[in-house]
Amino acid sequence: MHIVVCVKQVPDTKIIKINPKTNTLDRRSAPAILNPYDAHAVQEAVKIKKMIGEGTISVLSMGPPQATAVIKKSIEIGADRGYLISDRAFAGADTLATSYALSKALERISKEQKIDLVICGLHAIDGDTGQVGPGIARRLDIPPITNVIEVTEFNKKEKTVLLKRKIANGYQLIEAQYPCLLTVGKEINEIEYSPMPNMIKAARYEPIIWTVNDLENVDRPQLGLKGSPTIVGKMFTPPKPEGGKKLDGNADEQVAQLIALLEDKKELLFANH
Amino acid sequence: MSEKFDVIVVGAGPAGTSCAYTCAKNGLKVLQIERGEYPGSKNVMGGVLYRQQMEEIIPEFWKEAPLERPVIEQRFWMMDKESAVTFGYKGLEWGMEPYNNFTVLRAPFDQWFAKKGVEQGVLLVNETVVLECIVENGKVVGVRTDRPDGEVYADVVVLADGVNSLLGKQLGFHKEFRPDEVALTVMEVINLSKDKINDRFNLEENQGCTIEIFGDSTKGNLGTAFIYTNKESINIGVGTTLSSMIKAKLKPYDLLDYLKTHPMVRPLMEGGESLEYLAHLIPEGGYHSVPKVAGNGVLLVGDAAQLVNAIHREGSNMAMKSGKMAAEAIIEAKNRNDFSESSLNKYREALYDSFIMKDLEKYKDAAHVFEHYPQYFNEYVPMINRAASKFFTVDGTSKKDKQKQIMRSITGERGKLKVIQDMFRAWKAVK
Amino acid sequence: MFEDYRGVWVFIEQNEGEIEGVSLELLGAGRKLADKLSVPLSGVLLGLEIKELCPEIISYGADQVFVVDHAVLKDYRTESYMKGVILLAEKYKPEIFLYGATPNGKDLASAVATDLSTGLTADTTMLDVDLDNRLLEASRPAFGGNIMATILCKKHRPQMGTVRPKVMKALEKDNSRIGKIIEEEIFLQEEDMRTKVLKIVKDVTKKARLTDAHVVVAGGKGMGDLQGFQLIHELAETIGATVGGTRDVVEAGWLPHEQQVGQTGETITPKIYFAIGISGAIQHIVGMKNSEFIIAINKDPNAPIFDVATYGIVGDAMEIVPRLIEQFKVLQKEKGGEVSYV
Numbered sequence A: 001m002h003i004v005v006c007v008k009q010v011p012d013t014k015i016i017k018i019n020p021k022t023n024t025l026d027r028r029s030a031p032a033i034l035n036p037y038d039a040h041a042v043q044e045a046v047k048i049k050k051m052i053g054e055g056t057i058s059v060l061s062m063g064p065p066q067a068t069a070v071i072k073k074s075i076e077i078g079a080d081r082g083y084l085i086s087d088r089a090f091a092g093a094d095t096l097a098t099s100y101a102l103s104k105a106l107e108r109i110s111k112e113q114k115i116d117l118v119i120c121g122l123h124a125i126d127g128d129t130g131q132v133g134p135g136i137a138r139r140l141d142i143p144p145i146t147n148v149i150e151v152t153e154f155n156k157k158e159k160t161v162l163l164k165r166k167i168a169n170g171y172q173l174i175e176a177q178y179p180c181l182l183t184v185g186k187e188i189n190e191i192e193y194s195p196m197p198n199m200i201k202a203a204r205y206e207p208i209i210w211t212v213n214d215l216e217n218v219d220r221p222q223l224g225l226k227g228s229p230t231i232v233g234k235m236f237t238p239p240k241p242e243g244g245k246k247l248d249g250n251a252d253e254q255v256a257q258l259i260a261l262l263e264d265k266k267e268l269l270f271a272n273h
Numbered sequence B: 001m002s003e004k005f006d007v008i009v010v011g012a013g014p015a016g017t018s019c020a021y022t023c024a025k026n027g028l029k030v031l032q033i034e035r036g037e038y039p040g041s042k043n044v045m046g047g048v049l050y051r052q053q054m055e056e057i058i059p060e061f062w063k064e065a066p067l068e069r070p071v072i073e074q075r076f077w078m079m080d081k082e083s084a085v086t087f088g089y090k091g092l093e094w095g096m097e098p099y100n101n102f103t104v105l106r107a108p109f110d111q112w113f114a115k116k117g118v119e120q121g122v123l124l125v126n127e128t129v130v131l132e133c134i135v136e137n138g139k140v141v142g143v144r145t146d147r148p149d150g151e152v153y154a155d156v157v158v159l160a161d162g163v164n165s166l167l168g169k170q171l172g173f174h175k176e177f178r179p180d181e182v183a184l185t186v187m188e189v190i191n192l193s194k195d196k197i198n199d200r201f202n203l204e205e206n207q208g209c210t211i212e213i214f215g216d217s218t219k220g221n222l223g224t225a226f227i228y229t230n231k232e233s234i235n236i237g238v239g240t241t242l243s244s245m246i247k248a249k250l251k252p253y254d255l256l257d258y259l260k261t262h263p264m265v266r267p268l269m270e271g272g273e274s275l276e277y278l279a280h281l282i283p284e285g286g287y288h289s290v291p292k293v294a295g296n297g298v299l300l301v302g303d304a305a306q307l308v309n310a311i312h313r314e315g316s317n318m319a320m321k322s323g324k325m326a327a328e329a330i331i332e333a334k335n336r337n338d339f340s341e342s343s344l345n346k347y348r349e350a351l352y353d354s355f356i357m358k359d360l361e362k363y364k365d366a367a368h369v370f371e372h373y374p375q376y377f378n379e380y381v382p383m384i385n386r387a388a389s390k391f392f393t394v395d396g397t398s399k400k401d402k403q404k405q406i407m408r409s410i411t412g413e414r415g416k417l418k419v420i421q422d423m424f425r426a427w428k429a430v431k
Numbered sequence C: 001m002f003e004d005y006r007g008v009w010v011f012i013e014q015n016e017g018e019i020e021g022v023s024l025e026l027l028g029a030g031r032k033l034a035d036k037l038s039v040p041l042s043g044v045l046l047g048l049e050i051k052e053l054c055p056e057i058i059s060y061g062a063d064q065v066f067v068v069d070h071a072v073l074k075d076y077r078t079e080s081y082m083k084g085v086i087l088l089a090e091k092y093k094p095e096i097f098l099y100g101a102t103p104n105g106k107d108l109a110s111a112v113a114t115d116l117s118t119g120l121t122a123d124t125t126m127l128d129v130d131l132d133n134r135l136l137e138a139s140r141p142a143f144g145g146n147i148m149a150t151i152l153c154k155k156h157r158p159q160m161g162t163v164r165p166k167v168m169k170a171l172e173k174d175n176s177r178i179g180k181i182i183e184e185e186i187f188l189q190e191e192d193m194r195t196k197v198l199k200i201v202k203d204v205t206k207k208a209r210l211t212d213a214h215v216v217v218a219g220g221k222g223m224g225d226l227q228g229f230q231l232i233h234e235l236a237e238t239i240g241a242t243v244g245g246t247r248d249v250v251e252a253g254w255l256p257h258e259q260q261v262g263q264t265g266e267t268i269t270p271k272i273y274f275a276i277g278i279s280g281a282i283q284h285i286v287g288m289k290n291s292e293f294i295i296a297i298n299k300d301p302n303a304p305i306f307d308v309a310t311y312g313i314v315g316d317a318m319e320i321v322p323r324l325i326e327q328f329k330v331l332q333k334e335k336g337g338e339v340s341y342v
């Protein structure tokens, strides 16, 4: 079983700061990390490998040379090898161009070892789109199953996998033929504390780096900025709403005023749903 | 069975990285283990990096290291409640190669330095805590980390785990600190625009300055405060020995707040936004508290070996130097294939032969003197301020009479003999 | 070059014969765009035996409904649904095509955009058109919600976007509206499908889903600790409300993730929203600002939560909330025996 996990390096939006004058990201304030959802995707691959007792886990990332850091991080979690596609030709890609480039890299990886399963994060915390995974699946013509919350069982003879997919108020139990592509959120597993040998392996690991020339049958106009139908028109800070009224007085007076204000909403209160 | 290395270095501060770098550069197989998310993520330093020792490891490092500003001016303030007597030195030659010192922020600097080590072949593992040394037959043979399958083995383990070296304590190399052997320093990084910094500190592009503050900065307790200029932020910090803090019932953060709102300091900080707040111990016991630094299969470097000159706030340079000397001893030991204490003691000899132990010996009584005679901080500083005020106020008194009045008031306040004694004691302590 | 592409489309998401709220909201938003562009607004409905939903779609603003009814479309699956949607889009060429940003809507839109080789803006919260260029201006939070970005798709059609639930407003239902129903045939075979939905399991444990609640009491890090947060539960219980919280609270383990309000949690529009000990970070505010009546309690008078509050109380929650609970209990007694608890 060969599982490929797509992993992205993203700025840590938890500590991100925006320069209010230029409306751009203050890079200094935003360390680059492995997209948290992708960490769960790698962890799930490790779990699957354990579950079926064999397998190879590759990770694939597209990004600048420093993105090798997220490949090493994935090795820590338990990936066996990692590929980075890095080239100016890929720069400025939106989700459509990204899924194109990644699918070309997956085709090449598949030539080295046939791919049975692709796993992506539910979304990347910088773009927050969740569009790349399904996009890759379309390009490879494999079924996408998004929002998977549990991988239950593999049937190697039938080449099927049993999955739970989250929907608005519950889940679907799905049987899918593989190769297929899954996207996973945080509920699917807990990231385990990596064992020391993985850490040492990761420290030593040199990711395989490809440029656009290492990929085959690439239609260059579909790459990068040129291949991206969407563009960012403008950036703006959301208009600040005006505040309401502040109640005055001491705690008792404030509470009394509030209760009075809620008098006419009484039927909403105490009603059960 | 887990892999075996030539050297395991615990900690990726300046001491650990100097050692790991030098070992790897000389072909040793090095594993460096850091508990932080990345080197520097947890490290605190006021922020002056001394050029000399860094250059011994990476020549012309300033061309690529993430430094803040070269220091071209060092100021000293003897500060009272509403006044300060100041002096210092500003030299433009310090703003040119080869420079004197730099201000740095530890997080980017430590990361960069560690990366240089990795380029030399160091295997750096972050987010991993070394729990203890593995000791077999009286010899340290490896470390146990907090990870599953966490044991790793090596000929030599270098403890560069910083001031509170738990690992050094576990091996019985040193005891718990006495409260007068460590200073607790709290520090804040305050965001301020480049222009404001240049204006307020009278600097130009790529010029930095340091201010060391004595006296009211610590409310008269033993200790000092500092203000260093970074590119677009300021480091401000204050520290006193743990013992004086306990004695005066001070909370560290209160002291920093007091300093930040002090009328002499506030205008420099005005409008700045606090980026981070950090607290850290500095070993200040000096010469007397340096522990055993070499054992069977183990060496202690940097703060873990208490190598800090509290008076001059030098630490990172001693850390680097000691790390490098430890590496050199390890390389020799490797050639002899002998990692016993006596073989590794080459490091101890080199250390005691270097400026580090000489400097520490020179100041060996300083902290003690100042600790026991608080008058230096709580009486003389205000006195000097009053004297300066009197001297510089134009009020029709002749300068000669003024000097007389000043001398009279000083000796009057403390008694002539006492003043002479104090002066002698202080001079002896730092001579 | 895009003259062939005309009309505004909304994908109507139905689950087991019930239309998702976001689809109706999108009809409201789509109506405005269509009127501006002077083109018809269409709903796109796929499923099995769903034709009777068409009048409802029209009554919420659509001029016409495209329907594909097929056994293979019984449950949502990317492979089958995208085939239907692509078939329609290629044949009728809309210029704008909107989907709800639900798990299914996002999934479908991503696949369709790839096959149509067009741009797709995710999680839009504001929509407008530039009439001169007939350009959709889809704005969405970027960089973790700290800022808004307007995304344009100049050279490809249709211009597609997914839109967050609960940010657009549905029109009043108007049963007198009339519209056209266009049925489309599609060739699909179950044997060709590579995924099968074996069953659908509904979450039965749901108390009151946060998204359905009329009254929400939400607490933040300002409650101090897990124990302090009990006050939130107590207040909620007293007035029969559902509990919500900020991400920081969820990360601290005081509440499960389902109870998180905000950008990475639920977007909700209850009638009454209590924000207690919540600073009002933008990522939180986007999830609750459309609530009808917002009461903020915070000891910091400058907390941004007051900017969106209808009424604010500057004070210590530890003092205010117990008093509130007490007063509400009095009020409840006055209200008499109508109250029943589950």
Ligand SMILES: Cc1cc2nc3c(=O)[nH]c(=O)nc-3n(C[C@H](O)[C@H](O)[C@H](O)COP(=O)(O)OP(=O)(O)OC[C@H]3O[C@@H](n4cnc5c(N)ncnc54)[C@H](O)[C@@H]3O)c2cc1C
Residues within 6 Å of the ligand: B010, B011, B012, B013, B014, B015, B016, B017, B033, B034, B035, B036, B039, B040, B042, B043, B044, B045, B046, B047, B048, B049, B050, B128, B129, B130, B131, B160, B161, B162, B163, B185, B186, B187, B237, B280, B281, B282, B301, B302, B303, B304, B307, B308, B313, B314, B315, B316, B317, B319
């Ligand atoms: C406020 C302040 C201001 C200072 N100002 C200056 C100054 O201006 N100039 C100067 O030269 N010096 C200054 N110093 C002193 C200087 O910071 C230290 O001397 C120097 O950092 C010592 O380096 P080190 O490598 O020995 O230790 P550290 O820098 O403390 O590094 C130790 C490393 O080991 C890691 N570690 C610890 N335990 C473990 C474990 N069990 N497992 C794995 N990793 C572990 C830590 O995370 C840390 O990264 C200052 C100190 C302070 C606190």
Ligand SMILES: Cc1cc2nc3c(=O)[nH]c(=O)nc-3n(C[C@H](O)[C@H](O)[C@H](O)COP(=O)(O)OP(=O)(O)OC[C@H]3O[C@@H](n4cnc5c(N)ncnc54)[C@H](O)[C@@H]3O)c2cc1C
Residues within 6 Å of the ligand: A013, A014, A015, A125, C143, C144, C145, C219, C220, C221, C222, C223, C224, C245, C246, C247, C248, C249, C260, C261, C262, C263, C264, C265, C266, C276, C277, C278, C279, C280, C281, C282, C283, C284, C287, C297, C298, C299, C300, C303, C315, C316, C317, C318
């Ligand atoms: C990509 C991204 C996505 C995010 N998504 C979400 C999201 O979906 N939902 C969300 O909520 N957050 C989200 N956040 C986090 C958000 O930025 C804030 O960190 C979070 O909302 C703050 O939570 P808080 O208000 O509980 O805590 P704090 O910001 O710590 O505020 C606590 C408040 O309590 C007040 N207070 C303290 N003590 C008392 C007292 N005794 N009485 C009254 N008031 C008191 C304080 O004045 C303060 O205003 C996201 C962040 C990022 C970067």
Ligand SMILES: Nc1ncnc2c1ncn2[C@@H]1O[C@H](COP(=O)(O)O)[C@@H](O)[C@H]1O
Residues within 6 Å of the ligand: A005, A006, A007, A008, A009, A035, A037, A038, A041, A060, A061, A062, A063, A095, A098, A102, A119, A120, A121, A122, A123, A124, A125, A127, A128, A129, A130, A131, A132, A133
């Ligand atoms: N540049 C990239 N390199 C590798 N994987 C990516 C990249 N961009 C997106 N992905 C994958 O697609 C998922 C969804 O990303 P997004 O559509 O950008 O929200 C991520 O969690 C990754 O698994």
